Amino acid sequence: MHPKVLLKAYENGENITMLMKQLLNLADNSEEIIETAYDLQAGTYKRKVEKPSYNARKVAYGKAIVDQILELTNPGSLLEAGVGEGTTLSYVMSAFGDRGIDNLEVHGFDLSWSRIAECKEWLWANGHKDTFLSVASLLHLPYVDGAFDVVYTSQAIEPNRGKERLILNELFRVTSRYLVLIEPCYELVSEEVRARMDKHGYCRDLPGHAEALGMKVVKYELFDTIMLKSVNPVGILVIEKNPAASAARPQLACPRYGDVMSDCGDSLFSQGSLRAYPKIQGIPCLRLEDGVIASGYDRMRDFLSNVD
Numbered sequence: 001m002h003p004k005v006l007l008k009a010y011e012n013g014e015n016i017t018m019l020m021k022q023l024l025n026l027a028d029n030s031e032e033i034i035e036t037a038y039d040l041q042a043g044t045y046k047r048k049v050e051k052p053s054y055n056a057r058k059v060a061y062g063k064a065i066v067d068q069i070l071e072l073t074n075p076g077s078l079l080e081a082g083v084g085e086g087t088t089l090s091y092v093m094s095a096f097g098d099r100g101i102d103n104l105e106v107h108g109f110d111l112s113w114s115r116i117a118e119c120k121e122w123l124w125a126n127g128h129k130d131t132f133l134s135v136a137s138l139l140h141l142p143y144v145d146g147a148f149d150v151v152y153t154s155q156a157i158e159p160n161r162g163k164e165r166l167i168l169n170e171l172f173r174v175t176s177r178y179l180v181l182i183e184p185c186y187e188l189v190s191e192e193v194r195a196r197m198d199k200h201g202y203c204r205d206l207p208g209h210a211e212a213l214g215m216k217v218v219k220y221e222l223f224d225t226i227m228l229k230s231v232n233p234v235g236i237l238v239i240e241k242n243p244a245a246s247a248a249r250p251q252l253a254c255p256r257y258g259d260v261m262s263d264c265g266d267s268l269f270s271q272g273s274l275r276a277y278p279k280i281q282g283i284p285c286l287r288l289e290d291g292v293i294a295s296g297y298d299r300m301r302d303f304l305s306n307v308d
Contacts, residue, residue, distance in 0.1 A: 034159050034160070038112045061088065068180060076149055077106075079106075079107045079109075080156075081109065081153050082138060082154075093131075109142075113283060113285065116283050120283070141173070142255040144258070146176040147249070149177045150175070151180070158203055164209045168206070169213060176248035177240075178239065180237075181206060182223055184197055184235070207237055216239060254272070254273040254277075256288050257270070267279055
């Protein structure tokens, strides 16, 4: 279905995820479905936090996340995978600042370009201009191994039932010390809540998948904060990798081949894989399908940059 038709359906109140699953005859959400559904609603989360009562709850939520992280380690680098519009990350960064930790190197990415654009605007408005943001997939992270002291999610794995192990492997790969997942806790809720999670294709059994992959689960419980919703409760899953690891240094890498990638201004290029990735209005687009083979990138760069 054409995106304009889907936008009209969204404006008419239809659930785009459910509609596209029916049209594509799929039981679970594909990346195309997730990208489209969230892109069409970009901006709605920012409008919610403009309400004082909801904003207060998000402040408490951000503080609770930071409290959990600081119980584990004092990070120098942080990644929120599936950052959306930044309406969790901004409160997390502010909570770190309130604790006197304001020298974090922070990155965030999302599958939707429009959400990253909204995220950038929101973070800038709230004084967080140094965050590196990009369009990327949970299935193929554009980072080297062990790039971040702490990686966390806030309901980003949620719509990805059936892809839990693939996503866990990637998140764990780029984690140096701890992976902190705040996600639907299918195993800890009532049958009524499970039925809703089944209907929407939410992830399940993240701790079981993690342990099957050989990961060390050190905590799994309800994340009982002021943000907890009875219809969609979340749990906190903490996976330990190497708590004694030295400070990680975030480094971009080609999401297809894993070779180091450099920011070249209007695009990013990996000399090792000979692949280039574009920027759209300054936002790096780092999904597999965004890259092109560009063996002449270095040779032609100076000439092309001076051509009108």
